Amino acid sequence: MTRQPASRPGPGARSRRPVAPWVRTRLRTSPGTAAAFGVLVLLTAFLAAAFPRAVDAYENRGLRHAITGAPAARSAVEVSTPGPGLSGSEEAREASLRSAAVTGHWATVLEALGGPLRALPGESAHGVRTSVPLPATDDWLPRPESVPPQMTLAAQSGLAEHSTVTEGRLPRAGGEVTSRTREIEAVVTTGTAKTLGIATGSVVHVGAADGPALAVRVTGIVEPRSPEGGYWSYDEVLRAPGLGATTGSPPSVYWKAALLIAPDAAPALLGTLGAPQPYWRVAPATGRLTAQDVPELSRRLASLEDGPGLIGLKDLIDENADVSTDLDGVLGDFEAMRSAISPVVAVAAFGIGSVAVVVVVMAGGLFAARRRSELALLRSRGGSLAGIGGRLLAETGVVAVPAAVLGLALAVLAVDDARDGPAVAAAAAVAAVACAALPVRAVIRHRVPLAHGGRDDLALARPSRRRTVAELTLLVLAVGAVAALRRRGTSDAGDHLASAAPVLVALIAALVLVRLYPVPLRWAARPAARLRGAVGYLSLARAGRSSAVGALPLLALLLALATAGFGGSVLAGVDDARARAALLATGADARVSGEGDSAALPPGAERAVRGLPGVRSVTAVQIEHALTLPAAGRQAEAPAVSLVAADPGAYASLARRLGLGEFPEQALRPGGDPGVVRAVASPGVAAWLGGGRHRIDAVAGAFTVEIAAVRERTPAVASKEFLLVDAARLERRAPSALLVTGERLDGTAMRAAAKELGGDLTVRLRAEARAGFTDSPVQAGAERIYTAAIAAGAGYAVLALMLSLLQSAPERTMLLARLRTMGLTMRQGRSLLGLEALPPALLAAAGGALVGWATIALLAPGVDLVRLALAAAPGAATVDDVSLRADAWSLVLPATAVVLLAALVAGVQAWWAGRRGSVRELRAGDMR
Structure with a gap:
């Protein structure tokens, strides 16, 4: 067919x-x-x-x-000129100060900024001011020490938009004002009017008694709408008067204030000795600024201060134009914190x-x-x-x-x-x-x-030469990275090798543990073979051969645990540093003090504070800053020392309770000579005075002191140099601060009590000082990232453990089914899987905790936590021990969780395998 x-x-x-x-x-x-x-x-x-x-x-x-x-005086950019010179005509000099001329250059200034530097319209201003304050000669103005008030006359733009008239009206030019005009109008702020006693209709005469005088009639009183903004706070006398001091000996105190005149009245200032000068003040707009703009912004500021930008302004405005700002310093501080x-x-x-x-x-x-x-x-x-x-x-x-x-x-x-x-x-x-x-x-x-799928376990694994070379290469890289980080720290933000040092350390540890892991288990399996029952021997033997304990699972667990330990230690170190800095700033849980910690407290202050809710103890101290130590013929300058006087028993108990400069009470009690005051001193003061007795001349009285103990810190003052004595031994006792301890102190009630006492008391709470250290978004953002890293590391550790156990789950299920046909009970099966999973989990937990501790110990000298902890409060007390230290909870808790999770997963797997039965797992020809 x-x-x-x-x-x-x-x-x-x-x-x-x-x-x-x-x-x-x-x-x-x-x-x-x-x-x-x-x-x-x-x-x-x-x-x-x-x-x-x-x-x-x-x-x-x-x-x-x-x-x-x-x-605002730091962040704003001010362009100014010395004012019209004497060489030009009088009409030209007057025209240069009129509002049209000054406003005409405003667009030139804004165009010269360029780049990311833009003006904030609501807080920027321009105008004319007297660069030399003029004395007010009227006798009815207050004179603290017979010195007349010094007045700054300012014709600043935008007065109507930035203030609210509470009385009278805004000033007017009243026709064409020239240098011969002898009377102009002005307004003052409510703070100036209240302090100097100025009312609507008052006439203030400014100028030297023997020189040209200018009568300024006050037509109204205004209230600043945004007193903290750049418009009012660049020159603080515009919004409120302040005290100044003469340069004589002794210095005399006088008032400084401002009179706000109309912009078109500025030419009248030419008839005074105030040296009027135009200015253009730019408050930077930050709405669109990014951290990537900092280099360009710094270059632009450098150009404006002393570069092509300044030359352009000189060509367009005045050859003597000048640019002043400290915005580059603000950017430098930010870059320093960012780089740290x-x-x-x-x-x-x-x-x-x-x-x-x-x-x-x-x-x-x-x-x-x-x-x-x-x-x-x-x-x-x-x-x-x-x-x-x-x-x-x-x-x-x-x-x-x-x-x-x-x-x-x-x-x-x-x-x-x-x-x-x-x-x-x-x-x-x-x-x-x-x-x-x-x-x-x-x-x-x-x-x-x-x-076919043959055996794939550690018993048959033989590392190749390539793997050995790769491991040695990684070891060299890890050692080099750690050495580099320890030597030069983390100052180089682009040094990725140093930042990857913990990863390389964990990688080397994983490779070493994988190589060494089977040896102790095989040693332990030999005596277990002689015991009754096969569960212990089988679990140890299988754990020593299991392919689940490979480099990748162990590396993932080690990295996750090391990251969690490192991040937890960073957060713990930051928290400890801020807690200690807050303690040094307040000296206790709360602090009630007079001005500068030196003004005497009102009578009854200690009793009033002691009766507030939550107060446990109140310790009164007398503080005198800038104490002069005897020179004893030395040419070196004596250190700045703070004198602290307190009751020995109460103060010693306070220092012991706070753990800050603890000392025995007897160190301040009188000794053998009743005429000698025993003292506790800082190391610097003790080294300066040396041994023996020394005569101290203080505001509280003269006394002879003898150093009885030396301590690094004391609660009453944040300065490192101090001298602590018994308050009862001073001639003039006047407590100036109260150190309060207690739980859940009510700051509102404490401030209300201080206000009732009078005397301009200041209340500072330790909790509030602690919260102030996290004001910077850079710090808060970095802490949130570390918290997220710890959480993500924990999650990936769970995933790594689950993936490791899932990879070997079919083989374990098959083994359990075969052993059950040989008489293994369900309870013995659960024990077998649990004991088999326990050694790898213990290895990962112990190795992760060890790697985390070693990473922290290796990197601690190169990690600077000062910026991360205290950068938001640059004026905070110096904390000496801000360093990275291992946090036990951050190392132990994640490691313990890994062991418990491994046992839980093994138990669930054994239970599930028992429910499925053994028949479907035992198939003919299966090579598993």
Whole structure:
């Protein structure tokens, strides 16, 4: 019988695909696995994209906070000229001070700023002022020490928009004002009117008694609408008067105030000795400033102060124009804080980023292990590595790329006011790692066709020479990174090798532990073999051969635990530093004091404070700053010393309770000579005075002192140099401060009591001082990042542990089923799996805690926490021991959680395997 040729489809016939598409088939086969992988990529991409955006956001807010929080005299940019000279005509001199001429140059000044430096319209101003204050000769004005008030006359723009008229009206020029005009109008603020007794209709005569005088009629009183803004606070006498002192000996005190005249009345100032000068004052707008603008902003300020920008202003306004600002100093302070905090944050970023990469790679390894038989079959039937890798890449890319894009979108929505470029790059890196994890692992595993799945455990693993060389290379890099960080610290924000030192230390520890791990377990398995029962021996033997304890799972756990320990120690160190600085600033839980801690307290102050709710104890102290020590013939300058006088018993109890300069009470009690005052001194004072007895001349009286004890600190003063004596031994006793201890002190009630006592008392609470150290957004943002890093590290540690146990779950289930056919009970099966999982968990926990402690010990000399802890309060007391120290809770708690979680997962796995039964696991021909 002849075979008929197969009919071929016609040219118009539609060909059918013999098989379904690979990607769609795989996704339909295991949708749960694809969904879990997508969630992992989404969370990782979200964290990776959110980190640079969070850093940008808190740095931008920190820059704006630094500029807006600085005094207006520092942050504003002022362009000024010396005023019209004597060489020109009188009409030209007057015209240069008129409002039209001064306002005409305003656009020139704004154009000269350029770049990111922009003017804030509501707080910027221009006008004319007297550069030399003029004395007010009227006898009815207050004169504290017979010195007449010194008046600044200012014709500043925008007075109507920045003030509210409470009485009278605003000043007017009243026709054409010239240098010969002898009377003009002005207004004063409510603070000036109240202090100097000026009313509407008053006439203030300014000028020297023997020179030209100018009568200024006050037409109204105004209230500043934003007294703390740059318009009023650049020159503080504009909003309220202040006290000044002459340069004579002894100095005399006088009032300083301002009279606000109309802009067109400025030419009248030429008839005085006030040396009027035009000015253009620019308050910087911070709404669009970012941390990336700081270099350009610094260059622009340098150009305006002494560069091409200043030359341009001289050409357009006046050849003697000058630019003054301290905004570059504000930017320098911000950059110093930023450069100190950024490397510390980079350590956490490298740690959590490395954990995330390892976990994603572990996920790819788990998928590759579960599909080992499938890929081996494809390879044995002629599948090429490129073809298999391409199909796996497409399979993972369909899930990973949309998940990474969604994570990026969530990060953009969650964190605003930041750049998009770094976030996009971070999310793209996560997507690339996620897409390549499974194909790369599969291609490396199946470079040659595999006959069958043989044993894959540590007993048969033999490290290759390449692996040994790679491990040694990593060891050299880790040692070099740690040495570099310890030598030069974290001052270089771009030193990524130093920031990655904890990661390299954890990597080396993981590789070493993987090599050494089986040895002690095999030693322990030998005596266990002689015991009754097989559970103990089997668990130790299997734990010593298990492939689950590989480098990647252990590395992920070590990195997560080390990151958590490092971050927790950083936060603990910052909290301790702020608590100690707050204690040094207040001296107790609360402090009630007079002006400068030197003014005497009103009578009954101690009794009134002691009766407030929550007060446990009140210690009265007398403080005298700038105490002069005897020179004793030395040419060196004596240190600035604070004298502290208190009751020995109460003060010693306070120092002991606070743990600050504790000393025995007898150190202040009288000794053998009743004429000698025993004292506790700081090391500097003790070294200056030396041994023996010394005569001290103080405001509280003269006395002879003898040093009985030396302490580094004392609660009453924050200064390092002090002399503490018994208050009863002083001639003139006048307590100037109360140190209060107690729980839940009511600051409102304490301030109300202080106000009733009078005397201009100041109340400072330790809790409020502690909260003031976190005012900077840079500090708060860095702390939030560290908190998030600890939480993310804990989450990735759980994922790493779960992935490690899931990878070996089928093999464990098969073992349990086989042993149950040999008589193993369900209880023994649970014990076997639990004991088998315990050694790897203990290894990871102990290794993670050890790596965390070692990382902190190695990096502590190079990590500066001062900026992170106290940068928001530059005037805070100096804390000597702001250093990175290991926090026991941050090291022990995560390690304990890993052990408990491993035991819980093993128990759940044993219970689930017992419910499924043994029949479906025991299949003929299964090589597991």
